[in-house]
Amino acid sequence: MLNYERYKQAPVMNYPERQWPGKKIQKAPIWCSVDLRDGNQALIEPMVVEEKIEMFQLLVKLGFKEIEVGFPAASQIEFDFIRQLVERKMIPDDVVVQVLVQCREHLIKRSIEALRGVKKAIVHIYNSTSTLQRDVVFNKDMDEIKAIAVQGAQWAKQYTSDFDGEVMFEYTPESFTGTELEYALDICNEVQEIWGATPDKKIIINLPSTVEMTTPNVYADQIEWMNQRLKNRESIILSIHPHNDRGTGVAAAELAILAGADRVEGTLFGNGERTGNLDILTVAYNLFSQGIDPELHLENIREISDVYERCTKMEIAPRHPYAGKLVFTAFSGSHQDAINKGTKAMRDRKNTFWEVPYLPIDPSDIGRQYEPVVRINSQSGKGGVAFVMDTFYGFKLPKGMHKEFADVIQAISEKQGEVAPEQILNEFNSNYTDRKEPIHFLKAQITEAEDDVEFSTFAKVRYMDHGVEKVFEGVGNGPIDAVQKGLEKELDIEIRVLDYSEHALASGSGAKAASYIHLLDVRTGKTTYGVGISSNITRASIRGIFSALNRLLY
Numbered sequence: 001m002l003n004y005e006r007y008k009q010a011p012v013m014n015y016p017e018r019q020w021p022g023k024k025i026q027k028a029p030i031w032c033s034v035d036l037r038d039g040n041q042a043l044i045e046p047m048v049v050e051e052k053i054e055m056f057q058l059l060v061k062l063g064f065k066e067i068e069v070g071f072p073a074a075s076q077i078e079f080d081f082i083r084q085l086v087e088r089k090m091i092p093d094d095v096v097v098q099v100l101v102q103c104r105e106h107l108i109k110r111s112i113e114a115l116r117g118v119k120k121a122i123v124h125i126y127n128s129t130s131t132l133q134r135d136v137v138f139n140k141d142m143d144e145i146k147a148i149a150v151q152g153a154q155w156a157k158q159y160t161s162d163f164d165g166e167v168m169f170e171y172t173p174e175s176f177t178g179t180e181l182e183y184a185l186d187i188c189n190e191v192q193e194i195w196g197a198t199p200d201k202k203i204i205i206n207l208p209s210t211v212e213m214t215t216p217n218v219y220a221d222q223i224e225w226m227n228q229r230l231k232n233r234e235s236i237i238l239s240i241h242p243h244n245d246r247g248t249g250v251a252a253a254e255l256a257i258l259a260g261a262d263r264v265e266g267t268l269f270g271n272g273e274r275t276g277n278l279d280i281l282t283v284a285y286n287l288f289s290q291g292i293d294p295e296l297h298l299e300n301i302r303e304i305s306d307v308y309e310r311c312t313k314m315e316i317a318p319r320h321p322y323a324g325k326l327v328f329t330a331f332s333g334s335h336q337d338a339i340n341k342g343t344k345a346m347r348d349r350k351n352t353f354w355e356v357p358y359l360p361i362d363p364s365d366i367g368r369q370y371e372p373v374v375r376i377n378s379q380s381g382k383g384g385v386a387f388v389m390d391t392f393y394g395f396k397l398p399k400g401m402h403k404e405f406a407d408v409i410q411a412i413s414e415k416q417g418e419v420a421p422e423q424i425l426n427e428f429n430s431n432y433t434d435r436k437e438p439i440h441f442l443k444a445q446i447t448e449a450e451d452d453v454e455f456s457t458f459a460k461v462r463y464m465d466h467g468v469e470k471v472f473e474g475v476g477n478g479p480i481d482a483v484q485k486g487l488e489k490e491l492d493i494e495i496r497v498l499d500y501s502e503h504a505l506a507s508g509s510g511a512k513a514a515s516y517i518h519l520l521d522v523r524t525g526k527t528t529y530g531v532g533i534s535s536n537i538t539r540a541s542i543r544g545i546f547s548a549l550n551r552l553l554y
């Protein structure tokens with residue numbers, strides 16, 4: 001039996017004055033990428049300097065203005081990477097690089113040494129404050145733990161006093177969500193007093209869910225509670241740093257923004273310790289999908305994914321929001337039908353807003369225009385097959401034909417699984433446009449005549465019947481009618497054209513037309529479609545009749 005009794009429920013807050021549930025996110029927060037630190041420290045093989053540089057360049061290209069570049073006191077690689085950034089002048093003037101360090105003197109000194117020559121830096125110190133960590137990791141009481149933070153803040157101030165560039169300070173009460181709130185508030189207030197934060201020289205207070213402990217609403221309550229009580233709030237940038245242990249890192253971040261967070265630390269695709277950090281891209285794309293400027297350049301998700309996978313050697317899951325290979329693909333019939341109708345309605349109505357069922361955003365907006373939104377397998381339906389024929393090949397099958405052709409494809413998918421668009425086209429050709437035997441249309445001469453009563457059309461049609469060339473003639477009220485009548489007599493059959501439609505296949509003078517004929521065999525009651533293609537519309541329809549006849553009678 002699952003031993004759930006070993007676990008206790010995290011407490012919720014008694015906080016009825018909460019405001020955040022009624023709020024809307026209005027703008028993007030300040031983003032800070034921690035890919036090169038928190039993301040990197042969680043990799044099986046941490047990035048080497050060249051990989052870190054490639055990742056740094058991507059982050060700059062994406063528009064991050066704050067980038068935690070590492071934990072320079074941790075290792076020579078970390079230290080050297082920052083030196084490379086400085087010496088190779090790779091840090092743009094508008095980008096602030098951030099370093100993380102424990103509240104330990106020699107580590108703080110070393111970190112600031114790594115920053116020599118940086119124009120704008122954030123020195124980020126942290127110590128763990130939770131009840132559990134105070135007890136089992138540090139074996140210290142509340143005052144002793146606070147003293148670590150206070151001492152760290154003093155060292156950070158002291159060792160940056162003669163720093164050449166601009167420095168901003170950041171403090172994190174690590175394991176904040178497991179810390180008594182009054183106590184976390186007290187430490188943060190004390191640290192900011194040491195740093196002398198002012199509205200012109202703000203500091204960052206970063207409140208992490210170091211390990212996600214409970215539902216995201218509790219995190220939002222904690223953030224709002226701190227937001228409303230931090231002293232000198234106008235001099236503080238309130239930052240969050242969610243992790244994703246319960247799989248709700250994105251939700252926690254979004255609710256925390258509602259609760260007053262100004263800044264978000266996270267990583268691309270949520271790489272990070274255990275189940276990862278907050279996925280910054282998902283939060284940003286979510287903003288974008290609500291019509292809010294995410295203030296990051298996210299137009300090319302493929303490039304982001306490629307660099308990420310190369311540098312981290314991690315794979316993006318196929319169902320990962322926005323980036324996964326399958327996230328804009330519908331296999332199931334009713335979804336495909338809705339996408340088919342939705343995209344058509346968008347076109348017909350010339351919508352300015354994107355509104356397509358099952359597609360929260362237009363994949364082409366984020367660089368995914370070449371991927372199929374519809375793929376056909378045994379779960380697919382007629383709408384999906386029609387969509388593939390239209391979007392890949394420009395055939396706008398009449399509605400009545402959707403089921404007939406989808407049944408052909410369904411029979412294949414039940415045997416083999418997924419059916420690729422090329423195979424769907426091949427089946428379409430072999431079942432319709434190339435269905436030319438045993439009666440094979442060769443050419444037709446159509447003439448119009450007018451007497452004082454009505455117009456008549458005469459058709460003289462040359463064709464092959466089981467390999468023998470023959471000719472028949474017919475008269476009707478138009479070319480299709482004339483050919484139908486002629487065929488009835490010639491082959492001793494009774495047929496009716498139930499429906500006829502046509503469309504151009506491509507624009508330009510060499511364009512071809514596709515013609516769809518729905519034909520009834522009156523004697524058996526059977527019906528089918530036929531399809532003809534030609535640069536001449538009349539010839540396309542006659543081919544359509546022959547295609548239908550071959551399907552119906554032979």
Ligand SMILES: CC(=O)SCCNC(=O)CCNC(=O)[C@H](O)C(C)(C)COP(=O)(O)OP(=O)(O)OC[C@H]1O[C@@H](n2cnc3c(N)ncnc32)[C@H](O)[C@@H]1OP(=O)(O)O
Pocket residue numbers: 038041071073074075101102103104107126127128137138148174210
């Ligand atoms: C939630 C997070 O992601 S926080 C960031 C975590 N990231 C990393 O730790 C990656 C980089 N870290 C490292 O490479 C190493 O930890 C180093 C180089 C920084 C330090 O190495 P070491 O001193 O050898 O080891 P370690 O980190 O285990 O040190 C533990 C000691 O530091 C103390 N300590 C841990 N964190 C802090 C802190 N934030 N502030 C002050 N002291 C701290 C511990 O109490 C312990 O003290 P003790 O030796 O008296 O028991």
Ligand SMILES: CC(C)C(=O)C(=O)O
Pocket residue numbers: 038100126172174175206208209210211241243
């Ligand atoms: C040091 C802090 C920011 C951290 O990484 C965490 O709490 O997860």
